[in-house]
Amino acid sequence: MLKNFWYAVEFADRVTNKPARVTVLGQHLAIYRTPSGKVVALSDLCVHRGAALSGGWLKDDCVVCPYHGWQYQPDGQCVKIPAQPDRPVPRKARVDSYPAQERYGFVWVYLGDLPEEERPPIPVWPEFDDLVENGGRFRAVTGEFLWNANYERILENGCDIAHAPFVHAGAFGNPEKPEVPEYELEQPDEWSAFATVDLYPPAPRGIWGRFARMRGQDLNNRPPVTTSAGWMLPNMIKLHVRLPLGDLIIYDTNIPIDETHTLVKWVALRTFFTGKWADKNAIQRTLKIFYEDAEVVDKVRPELLPFDLGAELHIRSDLIAVQYRRRRQELAEKGWLLSDDDKITGDVPRRTATVIPSPARRENPELARAWVHKARGEHPTVAAAELMGPSDEEIK
Ligand code: FES
Numbered sequence: 001m002l003k004n005f006w007y008a009v010e011f012a013d014r015v016t017n018k019p020a021r022v023t024v025l026g027q028h029l030a031i032y033r034t035p036s037g038k039v040v041a042l043s044d045l046c047v048h049r050g051a052a053l054s055g056g057w058l059k060d061d062c063v064v065c066p067y068h069g070w071q072y073q074p075d076g077q078c079v080k081i082p083a084q085p086d087r088p089v090p091r092k093a094r095v096d097s098y099p100a101q102e103r104y105g106f107v108w109v110y111l112g113d114l115p116e117e118e119r120p121p122i123p124v125w126p127e128f129d130d131l132v133e134n135g136g137r138f139r140a141v142t143g144e145f146l147w148n149a150n151y152e153r154i155l156e157n158g159c160d161i162a163h164a165p166f167v168h169a170g171a172f173g174n175p176e177k178p179e180v181p182e183y184e185l186e187q188p189d190e191w192s193a194f195a196t197v198d199l200y201p202p203a204p205r206g207i208w209g210r211f212a213r214m215r216g217q218d219l220n221n222r223p224p225v226t227t228s229a230g231w232m233l234p235n236m237i238k239l240h241v242r243l244p245l246g247d248l249i250i251y252d253t254n255i256p257i258d259e260t261h262t263l264v265k266w267v268a269l270r271t272f273f274t275g276k277w278a279d280k281n282a283i284q285r286t287l288k289i290f291y292e293d294a295e296v297v298d299k300v301r302p303e304l305l306p307f308d309l310g311a312e313l314h315i316r317s318d319l320i321a322v323q324y325r326r327r328r329q330e331l332a333e334k335g336w337l338l339s340d341d342d343k344i345t346g347d348v349p350r351r352t353a354t355v356i357p358s359p360a361r362r363e364n365p366e367l368a369r370a371w372v373h374k375a376r377g378e379h380p381t382v383a384a385a386e387l388m389g390p391s392d393e394e395i396k
């Protein structure tokens, strides 16, 4: 799993002034919206006794821990300890706070510690400037789907053109036409890659088919459907199908809950049947595809994508997946893979949790030693910790 990227973690309209938990990259986050509407993402782990801040509530801009009422402001600093109101709040009393913003109907959280100018950008989803409700062309529906699979297996599935005739034979895959035309990789930037091919899906069914017949289309003699599929780092898929009816574009953001569970939150945009009446059908069609994929992908072994490119056999149509694996390798070499350094103390069994260092740790070097939840590598050994223990004076 890759840190140092922006992750779309939740639909924006679900983030309210009631703190809620989301889990991304094995880390729990408490997310909420301040009274002025700003979104906040904190490590969901109170440094006092480890309670979940997502079970708390708001006091002005601060979240109140449900256990002993400590109050943390949006930058993660604790500003009030009700049990000792007359003593200063220790500097160590803070949690990681992650940059958060809203875009395309999602809340995006930056899970890493890089300064702003070094962060990869949030990908551009241009169709969101062209929505029907703003007088544009695209009608959007959204949904989610939980997989028992690693997000990279799902990512590769999403841009895998050769699987459609087999996994989606009843939908858009055509078992009579399993050939994948040769394609060139399109790489508009260093964070994404796309493949575009002409496909011959079977005749449309349901309202799509009825409409096509009404328009007098000859369903037995149809033109090819130009289809683009690709990945956008760290975890997204974009599918663009140019149907005779109009354009269908799906963005999947494959949220890694942990290494083997993935929550996909998706948006499907269409330029045809743009009335609300067709939304339910659009959602059902998308979900059907996920069910078909999950039947296969949830059972793929090994669960995690191999690092060794020679561990699985690649053919020409796998070019886009191979490019993903190469790109991931480059990022691994830069140290962007999540590691044990992003987990906190493991000095007794079942005492680990993931807390990815946030930018404030770099911005305040003088605080580097103040953090209670240090990365594992920075922790003293058990023996040293026993010896060191806090002195009575140190207990604030
Ligand atoms: S555990 Fe949060 S205030 Fe005590």
Ligand SMILES: [Fe+2]
Residues within 6 Å of the ligand: 157, 158, 163, 164, 167, 168, 289, 293
């Ligand atoms: Fe699929």
